[in-house]
Amino acid sequence: MLAPVLVGVSIFCFLLIRVLPGDPILSIVPETATQADIDRTRAQYGLDRPLVEQYGAYMVGVVQGDFGNSIQTNRPIVDQIAERLPRTLELVVLGFLLALIMAIILGLFAARNAGRIGDHLARVGALVANSLPEFWLGLVLILVFFAALGIAPGPTGRISSGIDFEVITGSLIIDSIITGNMDALVSTLHHLMLPVLTLGVIVVAPMMRSVRASALQVMQSESYRCATAHGLRPNKLLYGYLLRETMVRVPTLAALVLGNLIGGSVLVEFVFSWQGFGQWALRGLLLRDYPVIQAYVLVTASFYVVAFLVADVVQAALDPRIRV
Amino acid sequence: MADKDLGDIANVTVKREGPTRRQLFELGAGLGLMLTLTPSGAFAQGKSELTIAIPADLGGWDQDYLAFDLVGLAVMKNCYPYMIEYGVKDQDGAAVMDTSNIVPVFAESWKGDAEGKVWTLKIRKGVKFPSGNELTARDVKWSKDRAFAAKANVAGVYRMIGLTEADQVQIVDDYTVQFTQAQPSDLSSHIQIISLYVFDSEELKSHATPDDPWAKEWTTKNPQSGGAYNVVDYKPGQEIVMEANPSFPSAKPRVARVKLQVIPAAANRRLLLEKGEVDIALGLSRRDINDMRNSKGIKVISSPSNEFVFMPMAMGTAPFDNPKVRQAMAHVVPYDAIVTNVYGGNARRSTSPVPLDMPGHSSKGYPFSFDIDKAKALLAEAGMSDGFESEIAILAGDVAQERAAVLVSSAARLAGIELKITPLDPGTLFQRRREKTIPLQIASGQMWVNDIEYLLATSLTPGGFLNYAGYDSPRLVEIFQVLNKTSDMATRHTLFDEVQTILARDVPWLVLAQPHFDLPVAARVSGWVQPVDGLLRLRYLDA
Numbered sequence: 001m002l003a004p005v006l007v008g009v010s011i012f013c014f015l016l017i018r019v020l021p022g023d024p025i026l027s028i029v030p031e032t033a034t035q036a037d038i039d040r041t042r043a044q045y046g047l048d049r050p051l052v053e054q055y056g057a058y059m060v061g062v063v064q065g066d067f068g069n070s071i072q073t074n075r076p077i078v079d080q081i082a083e084r085l086p087r088t089l090e091l092v093v094l095g096f097l098l099a100l101i102m103a104i105i106l107g108l109f110a111a112r113n114a115g116r117i118g119d120h121l122a123r124v125g126a127l128v129a130n131s132l133p134e135f136w137l138g139l140v141l142i143l144v145f146f147a148a149l150g151i152a153p154g155p156t157g158r159i160s161s162g163i164d165f166e167v168i169t170g171s172l173i174i175d176s177i178i179t180g181n182m183d184a185l186v187s188t189l190h191h192l193m194l195p196v197l198t199l200g201v202i203v204v205a206p207m208m209r210s211v212r213a214s215a216l217q218v219m220q221s222e223s224y225r226c227a228t229a230h231g232l233r234p235n236k237l238l239y240g241y242l243l244r245e246t247m248v249r250v251p252t253l254a255a256l257v258l259g260n261l262i263g264g265s266v267l268v269e270f271v272f273s274w275q276g277f278g279q280w281a282l283r284g285l286l287l288r289d290y291p292v293i294q295a296y297v298l299v300t301a302s303f304y305v306v307a308f309l310v311a312d313v314v315q316a317a318l319d320p321r322i323r324v
Numbered sequence: 325m326a327d328k329d330l331g332d333i334a335n336v337t338v339k340r341e342g343p344t345r346r347q348l349f350e351l352g353a354g355l356g357l358m359l360t361l362t363p364s365g366a367f368a369q370g371k372s373e374l375t376i377a378i379p380a381d382l383g384g385w386d387q388d389y390l391a392f393d394l395v396g397l398a399v400m401k402n403c404y405p406y407m408i409e410y411g412v413k414d415q416d417g418a419a420v421m422d423t424s425n426i427v428p429v430f431a432e433s434w435k436g437d438a439e440g441k442v443w444t445l446k447i448r449k450g451v452k453f454p455s456g457n458e459l460t461a462r463d464v465k466w467s468k469d470r471a472f473a474a475k476a477n478v479a480g481v482y483r484m485i486g487l488t489e490a491d492q493v494q495i496v497d498d499y500t501v502q503f504t505q506a507q508p509s510d511l512s513s514h515i516q517i518i519s520l521y522v523f524d525s526e527e528l529k530s531h532a533t534p535d536d537p538w539a540k541e542w543t544t545k546n547p548q549s550g551g552a553y554n555v556v557d558y559k560p561g562q563e564i565v566m567e568a569n570p571s572f573p574s575a576k577p578r579v580a581r582v583k584l585q586v587i588p589a590a591a592n593r594r595l596l597l598e599k600g601e602v603d604i605a606l607g608l609s610r611r612d613i614n615d616m617r618n619s620k621g622i623k624v625i626s627s628p629s630n631e632f633v634f635m636p637m638a639m640g641t642a643p644f645d646n647p648k649v650r651q652a653m654a655h656v657v658p659y660d661a662i663v664t665n666v667y668g669g670n671a672r673r674s675t676s677p678v679p680l681d682m683p684g685h686s687s688k689g690y691p692f693s694f695d696i697d698k699a700k701a702l703l704a705e706a707g708m709s710d711g712f713e714s715e716i717a718i719l720a721g722d723v724a725q726e727r728a729a730v731l732v733s734s735a736a737r738l739a740g741i742e743l744k745i746t747p748l749d750p751g752t753l754f755q756r757r758r759e760k761t762i763p764l765q766i767a768s769g770q771m772w773v774n775d776i777e778y779l780l781a782t783s784l785t786p787g788g789f790l791n792y793a794g795y796d797s798p799r800l801v802e803i804f805q806v807l808n809k810t811s812d813m814a815t816r817h818t819l820f821d822e823v824q825t826i827l828a829r830d831v832p833w834l835v836l837a838q839p840h841f842d843l844p845v846a847a848r849v850s851g852w853v854q855p856v857d858g859l860l861r862l863r864y865l866d867a
Binding site for chain 1: 375380381383384386389391392393475476477480481540541544545559560561562563583585586587588589591592595596599601749750751752754755756757758787789
């Protein structure tokens, strides 16, 4: 599944970015450059070759783990992915988990109070959160929790200035735990607070609605009504009958949300000075840095495929009727 | 460099910033764990430390291969050893770089022969790189060999003064290097101020491989030091920490430690400055800066700048192929309104395509003022009494350009000219500029060499990379070729005068304004020197 998807995506992306107006070479040559300088620079990056030849050379490299060099920085793309991707994954995974937990709690609460004021409040609240632009929400949270209350750190990145840390995996949480660096761990979690909250709030609504709808359906099933009629305790009903059945339908939507977050966290990264994968790709897109854009699209597509694969496995584990 | 020891932590102040349990509850259970934990280790901002918010990280540390990256070039200006530099002078109460005064920094002396063709660099003895290697003539020669091999930045600039081969740079002795140009040039020292930076050749050679003899791969990833400041810590995408170089042979930097924090969002850079978390915020909009003029604890440094804002007209395309139309356009620009409304009065009215303060500048270069009647008369002479429709291209997201474009298009409408404003992203803008397919656009420039010959080479002759108008005047090209070989100042100034007479006749550009450089800083910051190239010099700052 992964290979054909990636080949298709790579061809589409390769052609599409070359159709866009904009020449990446013109953004890197100095102001004294002559046409000969421009032509020579273009040849250095192989952009003077026929498209088919360029694509073939690119894919041969990709298969060997070589995504080429950035036109803007002349650094290997692989190095930059290794530097940027863990930052975004750390942020996105935590934001996703927060949203998932909130969605389950609020969705079950809304379903069990269907038609009452609590249900309406939860649904309207989630809808409003979903409607907020993440850029705006991030700035508001910074103004409230950093500027006004002073309980959050300034939007200066992932860790306080002056705290030393060792990079092993690229995830500061994991690295600081591995190295036993508590200062780094505490500072990292503190800096994650607002961006994670921003991401979580933005994406909670669709998952909450899915949980609520699913829970309502379960609550109308014969087995659940029978259990209720037998006078089982509320906790037994919730954990024994409602939660697991409800969760069966969540993984597919959750995979979609997670994939979307990996590709769409760029504005949150920008607001919180995160310097992650999305911000790197955005700069690449603005300056037509072809290798950067191609690598970003391939990695994001891979994550979508993997996320759906994991969702299928989780769904099968939750519902034995489904076989992967 | 992320894991590099920061050294003495005795000057670290630990701050407790944790919320109360009640606040935790209010913030929601989901983030409770994170909120109970508080950070430590924020550095106290002492007198000898400055924190500067910058809009982006640099693209790489190898100046020979760096794309046009202003953040990168600014950082390198402070951490690479540059042999010579401009002096400093007072202009209207502000300190600015004096382009008529070239001073040695790492050099002991820099002298040309009587003809201005052979230049001799003598290096100070005993200057060491952070590695402990002494900076000698071998480092200069190896660095210039590397620049020629790169066939990129320096190699392109050197062409203007007749340096095209590595053999033209020769070691005379351990501390003396000679540059033999193909022709004499009045620009030699100015070009060398941009280009004469030196690598620690022994260090770089130790990272070279048969496939990478110039250690490009290592150099682009690893901070280079040995200039006024040494880079002591670099966290990619987050911060660069520099400390004053104890071996710096010129006047010592006044601030011992400088942190550059990468803060992409302008709103956050402003907020951090207002909260006292940073001392200087670079890259703020003029609106933000004006809002901050009365903020407590903040002052705005304002300095005359050589940046000029102009509107090139595509001279090869109708209707701008007609000089009468271009002259008419020069009369529809509301110059005073642009200075007042776009730049809040912090700009000077440009009076020539040759920027103010550039030697040879004459107001005869642009004898135009806002006059709709004259514009209509010129349009009638051009056979376009009914006006015409065209387009102004601007850089998307550039608020100043957008406001200037609105003012120009509104005024042009009074003369019957309809101008549609088209924001373009950088990639599209670069390409359309190269293809000369933009009829009218707003651009800004800052000549790194404050000389009309350089302006002609880059912006007003065919082949010039910044010649967005597609201007091709045979006489101007002749003058440029003569200037290229003439060092006699009287002759040069006569030619400068003629250049501006031609420009006034041909009007390749509408010259809008020369805005001041405005920088909001913490009140304790002083010592700003306005650089001619826009690349801040940290060593002059004080706090």
